[in-house]
Every structure is written in structure tokens, then in C-alpha cells.
Amino acid sequence: MKLSRVEFVNFKLLDGVVIDFSTEELKPLTVIRAANGSGKTSILYGLAWGIYGDPGLREDNLRLASSFQKIGAPITVQVVVDFEHTEDGISTSYVLTRSLEETPVSYERVEHKFKKLRLVKRLSAGEEEVKNPQQKLNQLFPLRLKDTFLTDGDKVQSFISGQEDRKERQHRVKEAIRGLLGLDNLEEVKRDLEHLERGFRKDLAEGGDKKLQEAQNHLTKAEIELNGLKQSRDEEAQKRAKIEDSIGTTEHELSEITGVGDIDQLNKEAASAGKAHSLAQKDMASYFENARAMFKSSEGFSWSLAEEPLREGQKVLADLADKGVIPGSSIGVLQDRLDIKTCICGESLEDGSSHRAQVEALIEEQSLISAERERLTATFHRTRAGLNSYESDCVDKRDFKSQRPLLLAQHADIEERLRDASARKRVVDEKIKLIDSEKVQRLTTRLAQAKRDHTESSEKIGALERSVALKDDERIISEKRFEEARKAAKGDDRARLRYEMTLDLKEVVTNTLNTLKTDHVRAISGLMNDLFMQIVGGNPELAGAVFRGVEISSDFDIVITSGDGALLDADFELNGASQRALTLAFIWALMEIADIVAPRLIDTPLGMTSGGVKQRMVEAISSPVTSGLLDYQVILLLTPSEIRDIESLLDERAGKYQTLSCSKDYPAELVHDWAEGGPRVRRCNCSHREYCEVCERTDDSSSGLDRRVS
Numbered sequence: 001m002k003l004s005r006v007e008f009v010n011f012k013l014l015d016g017v018v019i020d021f022s023t024e025e026l027k028p029l030t031v032i033r034a035a036n037g038s039g040k041t042s043i044l045y046g047l048a049w050g051i052y053g054d055p056g057l058r059e060d061n062l063r064l065a066s067s068f069q070k071i072g073a074p075i076t077v078q079v080v081v082d083f084e085h086t087e088d089g090i091s092t093s094y095v096l097t098r099s100l101e102e103t104p105v106s107y108e109r110v111e112h113k114f115k116k117l118r119l120v121k122r123l124s125a126g127e128e129e130v131k132n133p134q135q136k137l138n139q140l141f142p143l144r145l146k147d148t149f150l151t152d153g154d155k156v157q158s159f160i161s162g163q164e165d166r167k168e169r170q171h172r173v174k175e176a177i178r179g180l181l182g183l184d185n186l187e188e189v190k191r192d193l194e195h196l197e198r199g200f201r202k203d204l205a206e207g208g209d210k211k212l213q214e215a216q217n218h219l220t221k222a223e224i225e226l227n228g229l230k231q232s233r234d235e236e237a238q239k240r241a242k243i244e245d246s247i248g249t250t251e252h253e254l255s256e257i258t259g260v261g262d263i264d265q266l267n268k269e270a271a272s273a274g275k276a277h278s279l280a281q282k283d284m285a286s287y288f289e290n291a292r293a294m295f296k297s298s299e300g301f302s303w304s305l306a307e308e309p310l311r312e313g314q315k316v317l318a319d320l321a322d323k324g325v326i327p328g329s330s331i332g333v334l335q336d337r338l339d340i341k342t343c344i345c346g347e348s349l350e351d352g353s354s355h356r357a358q359v360e361a362l363i364e365e366q367s368l369i370s371a372e373r374e375r376l377t378a379t380f381h382r383t384r385a386g387l388n389s390y391e392s393d394c395v396d397k398r399d400f401k402s403q404r405p406l407l408l409a410q411h412a413d414i415e416e417r418l419r420d421a422s423a424r425k426r427v428v429d430e431k432i433k434l435i436d437s438e439k440v441q442r443l444t445t446r447l448a449q450a451k452r453d454h455t456e457s458s459e460k461i462g463a464l465e466r467s468v469a470l471k472d473d474e475r476i477i478s479e480k481r482f483e484e485a486r487k488a489a490k491g492d493d494r495a496r497l498r499y500e501m502t503l504d505l506k507e508v509v510t511n512t513l514n515t516l517k518t519d520h521v522r523a524i525s526g527l528m529n530d531l532f533m534q535i536v537g538g539n540p541e542l543a544g545a546v547f548r549g550v551e552i553s554s555d556f557d558i559v560i561t562s563g564d565g566a567l568l569d570a571d572f573e574l575n576g577a578s579q580r581a582l583t584l585a586f587i588w589a590l591m592e593i594a595d596i597v598a599p600r601l602i603d604t605p606l607g608m609t610s611g612g613v614k615q616r617m618v619e620a621i622s623s624p625v626t627s628g629l630l631d632y633q634v635i636l637l638l639t640p641s642e643i644r645d646i647e648s649l650l651d652e653r654a655g656k657y658q659t660l661s662c663s664k665d666y667p668a669e670l671v672h673d674w675a676e677g678g679p680r681v682r683r684c685n686c687s688h689r690e691y692c693e694v695c696e697r698t699d700d701s702s703s704g705l706d707r708r709v710s
Contacts, residue, residue: 618650
């Protein structure tokens with residue numbers, strides 16, 4: 001089984017998006033690059049719904065179209081999947097089309113009508129429509145394998161660890177092995193034999209003594225109660241699985257709306273941008289005030305702009321003073337001497353002194369000098385003072401010429417701050433417009449309740465598991481008592497023979513099942529260990545090795561042994577990268593041993609991994625198919641950060657590349673605005689080394705990527 005192509009119409013934000021998958025044996029890998037919130041998980045959910053319908057999402061009437069769809073407005077949702085299936089060496093192409101009309105009737109509820117499913121087989125003579133298409137799809141894509149075919153990388157760790165107790169992990173592992181190995185028919189035979197056993201046992205007891213009858217009644221009661229507890233546990237497990245899917249879909253809806261950002265955080269960013277804009281405006285006002293003050297400083301400003309002619313004028317005035325045209329005893333000079341109380345000759349000009357009286361007389365005399373000579377004298381002293389001040393400012397770099405470039409730089413900086421704050425505010429405001437805060441609150445409340453329900457359900461399952469264990473112990477004791485009573489009692493030989501024959505047949509089937517499971521579990525365990533050790537780079541022979549190995553125990557638990565032989569707790573002693581590596585190793589080993597050719601799509605598989613682990617993980621799950629090995633197809637939905645440092649490996653392994661972008665990221669991250677109306681996702685053919693007008697992000701041109709011309 002290999003996927004060739006999928007097309008989405010109005011599925012979440014995917015409208016008209018087509019994804020092509022590599023089917024090459026030498027390059028079995030398809031890489032879909034997408035930043036967070038750009039449609040990766042929608043592809044996962046869309047394929048699950050397209051192939052399995054509502055059971056693929058484990059909940060009916062989930063919102064399939066964009067959460068931005070107007071209430072009361074119907075819209076057609078459609079997923080078209082092209083795939084190939086090979087059986088007995090013959091490859092057949094199929095086209096699956098699933099569609100419905102969805103109408104949001106409230107923020108919480110949608111109505112689905114006109115559900116259609118069509119499966120077409122492409123033959124050399126033309127197309128042939130498959131009757132009972134869902135039955136055929138269940139045969140080609142068994143529902144029990146959905147989570148193996150379509151894996152959510154963010155949830156993949158919970159298979160091995162993560163808030164699940166040991167019993168739950170054992171149950172998950174056991175069910176995965178049972179489902180993938182296809183042991184359903186033998187288990188159905190075993191259940192039928194158990195039903196016959198109870199009937200023949202009752203007949204045998206009725207022909208025996210009272211002790212045998214009481215033992216049979218106790219055993220039957222224990223079996224009925226045990227089956228009831230198991231059924232309750234399984235129903236609760238199904239309920240929890242639906243809750244988990246509800247959590248996933250609610251989180252996805254929230255990510256669609258709040259993928260642009262958390263509303264509280266956006267409000268903070270808007271306030272911050274507004275504050276930055278106000279501060280920049282204040283700084284600009286202060287700048288203009290300082291600039292005006294410098295322009296008002298006429299002497300300093302004049303000397304800066306007209307230094308050369310002013311110096312020439314000052315020289316002319318100095319010459320006039322030397323020639324006596326401007327008397328040295330001008331009022332300004334004499335007043336200066338009085339102010340400092342010292343004469344030019346050095347005599348004191350203290351109040352009451354004779355020299356002071358002489359100077360005061362000179363001032364009175366000078367007041368009779370012509371107005372023109374007075375103006376020349378005043379100009380001489382004023383320009384001399386201005387020159388001294390200007391030269392001092394030049395030394396201290398406080399003159400206009402020195403300050404001008406600083407003022408211009410300050411102005412440019414403040415203008416840049418104003419533009420930046422305005423742009424930030426505009427971006428945040430646009431994002432806030434896309435967010436329905438009331439809907440976010442409703443979804444957040446629903447998510448919180450679902451998580452509380454999940455915790456409550458997990459606690460119920462734990463309690464039921466303990467009750468099942470206790471009741472099974474009681475059943476075993478009752479079974480032993482019945483066997484003792486049966487052997488001691490006399491009864492109908494024919495009834496005894498039928499009962500014993502049923503026991504023998506049940507033992508044969510049980511032993512066959514156990515042998516198959518044991519052999520397969522041993523093979524899965526060995527391959528899982530090899531893959532895990534390859535990914536984490538572990539060599540148990542080296543001193544200081546972190547891991548010695550991993551295995552699946554006889555009771556279906558995952559056992560991890562450290563380099564020094566100690567057992568490690570998967571929940572608390574394995575980091576996130578190792579947990580992911582272990583789960584992927586288990587899934588890969590399971591599919592290899594089960595000999596299933598099927599697509600393996602993983603959303604965000606490399607989260608929490610880096611360096612060598614990331615490199616080895618991709619190497620392990622994307623190796624080219626070689627002779628004698630199982631054919632397969634792997635599709636990785638990767639963020640740019642996951643791609644970083646493994647570009648060369650993707651060059652080598654991938655047969656198809658595509659990039660998804662979401663218009664909600666413009667202009668904060670996307671460079672070009674191509675959206676029409678509300679947010680939507682578009683696909684381009686850029687590889688992980690390219691960008692184009694559709695997918696170009698703000699840091700692409702500086703990150704070493706190449707521009708691709710369409």
C-alpha cells in the first residue's frame with residue numbers, strides 16, 4: 001500500500017492543497033516542510049478522515065472546515081486520495097473520494113449532511129467503482145492500524161511513557177502487537193471454545209454432586225464478573241481514546257485561531273508597541289526642542305556657519321582697537337575693570353579708592369563718544385567673547401558642526417523607533433482581528449474540561465485494572481476448586497468427554513496463539529533493540545555506555561537496561577528524544593515483522609531531538625529499500641527547526657519535497673501577502689533548501705536558502 005497523491009478541499013485551512021508522495025524504492029521519503037500552524041496536523045487528520053471517515057477521528061460531527069467559517073453558511077468538505085495496492089504481485093491504482101456538507105450551527109456544533117464515499121479502481125480498460133467502499137478500505141487500511149500508519153509525533157511518546165502507568169503501557173503494546181499481527185481469527189476461535197466450555201461445564205455439573213455444582217456456580221460467577229470488569233475497562237479505554245482525540249482536535253482548533261499568537265500575549269505586545277511608540281514620540285519632541293535651542297544659540301550657530309568671514313571681521317575690529325579708533329578705555333572695557341576691581345595697571349579699584357573714582361570719571365567721559373564708535377567697540381568685545389566661546393566649544397566638541405551629525409543620527413534613530421513601533425502595532429492589531437477571543441475562551445474551557453475528564457478516566461481505568469487482576473485471581477482459585485470437585489465427582493461420561501475435548505481444543509488454540517505471539521514478540525523485540533540502539537548511538541560494549549539494550553518482556557512491558565545493568569524507568573529516566581526514538585523503533589519493528597507494506601506518515605517526529613540522534617533517527621526510518629527487505633513509504637511533516645542540520649540526508653533520501661505556508665504569518669514572518677479573505681494554507685514545490693514568493697519568510701534570504709523561480 002502506497003499513497004500517491006491527496007487533495008484537500010475546505011478541510012480546515014487546506015483548500016485546493018495537493019500533496020504528492022514519493023513511491024520510489026530508492027527514495028521512499030517524502031518531505032513536507034511547514035512551520036508550526038501551517039497545516040501539518042491538518043494533513044494528518046484529513047487523511048485519517050478521508051480513509052476511515054468519522055471512526056478515524058473517533059468522534060462524530062467534529063468540525064472539519066475552517067473554524068473561521070461563518071455560522072449558518074454551508075460548505076463542502078472533500079478529501080481525494082490516490083493510492084496503489086499490490087497483491088500477489090499485481091499493483092492496482094485506486095481513487096478514494098470522501099465528502100460532506102458542513103454547516104456551523106453554533107460555535108460549538110456543526111451539522112453534517114450529504115455524506116458521500118466513492119472508491120474507484122483504475123484498470124487498463126477504464127474505471128470500475130468498488131461496491132461497499134468502506135468495507136474494502138477497512139480491508140486495505142485496517143482501523144486498528146490507523147495510529148501506526150498516521151502518527152502524531154507530539155503524542156508518540158505517550159505510547160511508551162508519559163503519564164501512563166505500567167499496566168496501560170503493557171496494554172498498548174499488547175494490543176498493538178495483536179492488532180498488527182492479525183490474530184483476530186484465532187482469538188475468535190478461542191472465545192467460541194470458551195463459550196462451549198462454559199456450556200459443557202454446566203451440563204457436567206448438573207449431573208454431578210452438590211459440591212461440583214457449587215464450584216461450577218462460583219467459577220461461572222467469577223467469569224461473568226471478570227468479563228464485566230474487562231468490558232468496563234475496555235469501554236473506559238475507548239472513552240478515554242475519544243477524549244484524547246477530542247483534546248487533539250480542540251488543541252488543533254485553538255492552534256488555528258491562536259496560531260497567530262496567544263490573545264493575552266498579543267494584547268501585551270500591542271500595549272508594549274504602543275508604549276514604545278509614545279516614548280519615541282516624546283524623544284522626538286525632546287530632540288526638536290534641543291535642536292531649536294541650538295539654532296537659537298545665535299553666536300555659536302553663526303560662528304559654525306560663517307566662521308571665516310566672522311574671523312576676518314574680528315581682525316578688522318582688532319586693528320581699529322590697535323589704532324585707537326576704538327578706545328581702549330571704552331565703557332565696556334572700563335566697566336569690565338570695575339567689575340573685577342582691578343585696573344589694567346594692576347591698581348586696586350575697590351569701592352572708595354581714588355583709582356576707582358578716576359575710572360568712573362572715564363566712564364562718564366566715554367559716554368560722550370559717538371554712537372558709531374560705541375557700536376564698533378561693543379561689536380569688538382562681543383565678537384571677541386563669541387570667538388573665545390566658539391573655540392572653547394570646538395575643543396569640547398560642543399560646536400554646531402560637531403553636534404550636527406549626532407543630531408542627525410539621533411533623529412534617524414528616533415524615526416526608526418517610530419516606524420518599528422508602528423509596524424509592530426499594525427502587525428499585532430491585524431493578528432488580534434483574526435482572533436475571536438470569546439471562541440478562544442470557549443475552546444480553552446472545553447480543553448480544560450477534557451483534560452480533567454482524561455485524568456478521571458485514567459484513574460477509572462487504573463482502578464478497573466486492579467479489580468480485573470483481583471477478580472482473575474479469584475477465577476483461578478474457583479477454577480482449581482472446580483477441577484478438584486470434577487475429578488472427585490461421578491457424572492455423565494458423555495458430558496465429561498465433551499467438556500475435556502473442549503478443554504483440549506482450547507489449549508491447542510491458546511498454545512498456538514502464545515507461540516505466535518512469543519515468536520513474533522521475540523522478533524519485534526530484537527529488531528526494536530537494534531533500531532533503538534542505532535538511533536541513540538549506543539554501543540553496549542563501550543565503557544560508560546548509557547544503554548545496554550531494550551526488550552519486550554513476556555508480559556508485554558518495555559524493559560530498558562542501562563549500561564551498568566540497572567533497569568530504567570521509561571517515564572522518568574528517559575529524555576524526550578530517547579522516548580521518541582524508542583516508540584518509533586517499536587512501530588518500525590512491528591511493521592517489519594508483520595510484513596505490512598504501508599505508508600508511514602509522521603507529524604513532527606523530530607521534536608526534542610538534535611544533533612546525532614536526529615541524524616540517526618532519519619537514517620533509520622528512511623533507508624532505501626534493498627533486495628529482500630520490505631518495501632515501504634515514509635512521509636515526514638517537518639518544521640524548519642527539525643530540518644536544520646539534516647539537509648544533506650534529506651537531499652539523499654527524499655524523492656518528493658513540498659512546503660506549506662499559512663497566510664496568518666504575514667507580515668510578521670511571511671514576506672508576501674497572498675491571502676484572499678481569511679487565513680488559508682498554500683503549497684509550493686520548494687524543497688528544504690529553497691524559498692519562493694509563496695513561502696518566503698523574513699529570515700530566508702539571510703539563512704543560506706536559494707530563491708526558486710516558479
